[in-house]
Amino acid sequence: MPGRILVTGATGTVGRQVTELLLEAGAEVRAFTRGQADLPPAVECARGDLSAPGSLDAAVEGVEAVFLVWPFATVEGLGAVLATAAEHARRVVYLSSAAVREHERQAERLIERSGLEWTVLRPHAFAANALRWAGPIRAEGAVREPYGQAAMSPVHERDIAAVAVRALTEAGHAGAVYELTGPQSLTQAEQVGVIGEVIGRPVRWEETSPQDARRRMLARGWPAQAVDGILRAQAGMTIGPAPVTAAVEEVTGDAARTFRSWVAENAHAFRAVARVPS
Ligand SMILES: NC(=O)c1ccc[n+]([C@@H]2O[C@H](COP(=O)([O-])OP(=O)(O)OC[C@H]3O[C@@H](n4cnc5c(N)ncnc54)[C@H](OP(=O)(O)O)[C@@H]3O)[C@@H](O)[C@H]2O)c1
Known part of the structure; x- marks a missing residue:
């Protein structure tokens, strides 16, 4: 059985689907949001802002893995967020981008050095x-x-989420960079x-x-x-x-x-x- 997973960006296009698929897989989901999120009742809400230092501290307690959406064009603050995550969680799955813009490249490097088991998703246009x-x-x-x-x-955002859920809940995806189309x-x-x-x-x-x-x-x-x-x-x-890749099918089987x-x-x-x- 998958354990408790923290989903950042849980109210967004991909995070909402990650949340639903995790619940279907039997995971406990804690959603990180700044506001009054309209999320399924089974989801535990953790309020906070990724740009505020310390905001993640309570949210990562007792979680096994973190789905990370970093909604900023700078990596300022990301090192601290990852350090906090690494104190509690084992895995991180980061939603990067196939464009790999400068801040995304820097984020990927910080994640690789975080001490967490990491998987990077690089989707093309949603x-x-x-x-x-x-x-x-x-x-x-x-x-x-x-x-x-x-x-x-x-x-399709559900395919990005399906890959994320595999990487969050299964062994065998550590160190993988998946280019998704x-x-x-x-x-x-x-x-x-x-x-x-x-x-x-x-x-x-x-x-x-x-x-x-x-x-x-x-x-x-x-x-x-x-x-x-x-x-x-x-x-x-x-x-x-x-380009068209086979990554979605290779990871999810569909x-x-x-x-x-x-x-x-x-x-x-x-x-x-x-x-x-x-
Ligand atoms: N669109 C594309 O074609 C495309 C392609 C490749 C990669 N991407 C990447 O996908 C990511 C966006 O994912 P998405 O489209 O699923 O998200 P989205 O629908 O744009 O929603 C943004 C999410 O980020 C959260 N958020 C924003 N500011 C926050 C803050 N200060 N603290 C905590 N949470 C915050 C929001 O949560 P609350 O409002 O609930 O707090 C919301 O859940 C970006 O990094 C983008 O580069 C997009």
Whole structure:
């Protein structure tokens, strides 16, 4: 039987699924959150903020493993968090990123030296990122963005969670770095096409210029550095198909879920709500 597991980011896209799958596996789950989390009743809540020193102290008592989401663009404070975790837990599974940006590389190094048994997950783009298109698709049946030919292999958050749960609860994953993708490379325009097919309504990709997109994102208050990073990354994805790995299936024994299956599960988000005539 798996023991008690501390899940950070438990209210987020991946952590919520990790929590559910751990409960299904019979683990005791303690969720670390800053707020009033809407989590299953079987989950024990530990309130705290990862940016506040000492905040994790009580939360890691009696846990066997920690699922770590580090939601900051700096590793400041991470060393102390890992030292606290290492006093109690045996394992850590860190949600990194296939992009391995500088702070993620630094975090991975700290984790490797933490004294804990570690596993690093490097997922590619989450399928759930498509939710950013839900508003325009509901309103106009169109997505206006640059780089429609940018290709990615979107990974279902449940598959990331399934790999995490194996690494948190089983032996044999210490020192592993898993690069996680969905089963297929799809351009952004193709992803939007899949959404249209699943909801039974055509959805157009309308290509805009990167300059136009940059202006709109800045107007919405996004930091310039982040905007430029996103646009640069998308430009880099237009050169050909995205890599597809077998890691999800190798670790879990089940084929990685398709983007189409993710859209089918989340179709309500993209369907226009029928107006009741007044
Ligand atoms: N989106 C992608 O395509 C992609 C791809 C690869 C990797 N990633 C990585 O995935 C991670 C994000 O995971 P996600 O999408 O599952 O999360 P998310 O949905 O963005 O949710 C963020 C989580 O972090 C927690 N959190 C935020 N600030 C916190 C703080 N100061 N102290 C404690 N908890 C805090 C939130 O918990 P509360 O609000 O409950 O406190 C929430 O559960 C990032 O590190 C990102 O780089 C994303």
